[in-house]
Amino acid sequence: MMTFRQLPATNTGDHSMTQILSATLKAELKNSRIAANIARSTAEVFAEERHFSGNVQEFGHTFELAVSEAFTNSVNYRDPSIKDITVTIGFEEESNALTASVTDMNAPFNIHPPEPEITEYPEGGFGLLIIWKLMDEVSCSREGQRNALSMKKFISRP
Amino acid sequence: MNIAESTINGIKVLSLEGVLNAASSPKFKAYLETADHSGPMIINLEQVEFIDSSGLGLLVRLARQKKSANEALKLAKMNDRVKRVFEITQAHSLFDIYDDIQAAAGN
Amino acid sequence: MNTGSVQTLIVLREEEHAWLQDLFRSRHPMLVTLCNKPFIEYLIDFAILSGSEALRIASDSPITDLENYCRNGSRWGITIDYAHILPEDDQERLLEKNRQFCSRGKTMLIEKTLFVAYDKKNDYRLWLRACPEGVAVSGTSGSITILGNKQENAIPGPGPGPSLPMLLTIGEYYRLADDTLKNADRYILPGYSSEPDCFLGRNVVIQKGAEIRKPVMIGNNVQISAGSIIGPGAIIGSNIIIDRESVVSGSILMDNTFIGEQLEVKGRIADGSLLIDPESGATLQMEDPHLMSVIQPGASTKQIIRRLIHALAALALLIVLALPFLVLRPLLGLRRNWHTKKRLFPPGATAKKLTIEQVVIRPEGADGRLAIALSIDRYPSLFQVLGGKLRLIGHRPAVSSDTSTISSGCIAMNPAVFGYAETEEWPENERDELMVDHYHLLHSGSLNDIGLLLKALLNKKHM
Incomplete structure (x- = not known):
């Protein structure tokens, strides 16, 4: 089931940039493809509305890919006793940047894993590498039992 | 994801279509494991609309198998979205990449 | 299918321009500027002058910054795309890998080349039409090969073709920059030129008492302070400040360089905090991010x-x-x-x-x-x-x-x-x-x- 709700910006008391937002969109999803598609459409509409001077499709693909990778990470690192995992994806708009967040109930993880050595034909380990290469800012916060991976991309210089 | 198999010049061509992500790559993996896929191979990526690290990991695995068997694996007709994933990860350095299937088959 | 169109295939191999990469590490060699214009743009210009409608850059190494700069080529009115080759690919293999691109018509294959010397007044479409299949221009600094020209009656070109000047050392780069500035009318160079041998970019502030001597080229967002002497033979990039009473002559200042006050830069190349002597190839790395003097706390x-x-x-x-x-x-x-x-x-x-x-x-x-x-x-x-x-x-x-x-x-x-x-x-x-x-x-x-x-x-x- 997919639920959308408009959430007011929360004042968490810290001084992070997330407070700037007046509205966030959140969806609880079980299907990574739906999450990735929502991410692409959201990013494309965002870029078009902001009259993005670059390639709008590429901007959309950036978010589609990053959210797909984050979603796959959430599924791969879930508690093995959980069969069906629900991941929450969210988007936060700023005047010059879009942030996608992927929240799960997994154990904390290292967002700086070693980069795979490509000449050794690695089969995995590309997920976070792709996210870091695509995005301008990546961070992970722990809120209670939840991991929230935030991925931010600017459309123009701040 | 759909997989279509054909032969050009005696070389097996796998044409992939659709999405190659964590959900669909087990299907591709099972396909590669069930039948005999020895010999040179071309993978046509023209109709792949989306690939992520899971799909890429499978292709890298296949490349390693082909390399250790001393058999050729060529990728053909990569679109921009697929190319971008290969570039970000540097995986393009592991493959022979052609813009034409006939040329990949040595025709 | 041969539709008679012309396209250009530029092949970049990492090892070929390593000397330039070693000096200017922050950018791809093709984005290093010659007279304030990146090398790749000279190649694009020449591709257009010879009638190319499409251009492909095939590289054996990551070229993200080059892709971000050229994008799809719409800026120049030519379609640009990108392909990957492997370092071990020979010419035959790389042509196979790009067969579809080359099959559209005549292909101009540019290899090992950073720079093509051309004259915008010449008609290189005629030159290309008349070139028989095979190597058209070749030298130690690259080659241009024509493919798919099946014309039976190809006759030698009506005018001079392009040339590939020696460009394998920083000294040759320095001399080429000087030569390009002196022959500026052959190229399409950036900046406004109301008189020969003098090119000025946007937002150039020249304070009273500063002296500009031709030939000179100045990029965008440049401030030249009082008492400075710029030129002759100065190529000043963009985003540059030259402080009071400094002299810059016979020198190249790459983008984003600050020249502190009362400095003399003669016969040098400066790039941020790097100072190069083009003749010996010696380099000097300053500790500051710019070539500038230390801030002294005032009285x-x-x-x-x-x-x-x-x-x-x-x-x-x-x-x-x-x-x-x-x-x-x-x-x-x-x-x-x-x-x-x-x-x-x-x-x-x-x-x-x-x-x-x-x-x-x-x-x-x-x-x-x-x-x-x-x-x-x-x-x-x-x-x-x-x-x-x-x-x-x-x-x-x-x-x-x-x-x-x-x-x-x-x-x-x-x-x-x-x-x-x-x-x-x-x-x-x-x-x-x-x-x-x-x-x-x-x-x-x-x-x-x-x-x-x-x-x-x-x-x-x-x-």
């Missing part, structure tokens, strides 16, 4: 007067902006468009850190835009100027970055509410901003500061 009485003037001006602003602040602040709070960000200054330093609080307002809604136009976001910080903790105008740390890439050693100064960099339109990154801040910190006096403050307040970019 203490001057400093006290300056602090006092800053405090008085801050007080004036506090009074003038009090009413708008009192009206807009609650409104912005209600609309959740008032956000504070605390940060430590200087970044990376361990001792004597100062906590500064910056306000971020989005330019949304009439209130948001008005607040930014009136600099309401700076209002709370003005109180810190009264207390002497902040300067009113000086170096303003960027709001967006928590971890500055700039070494804090060169900004031994109090942070400020307004940045000197905000008086200019051009600074694009922290490095540029630091360059402007540094310049004014060296030269601005108390009264100048007030003038610059007004300029910062009224700057369109800042608003």
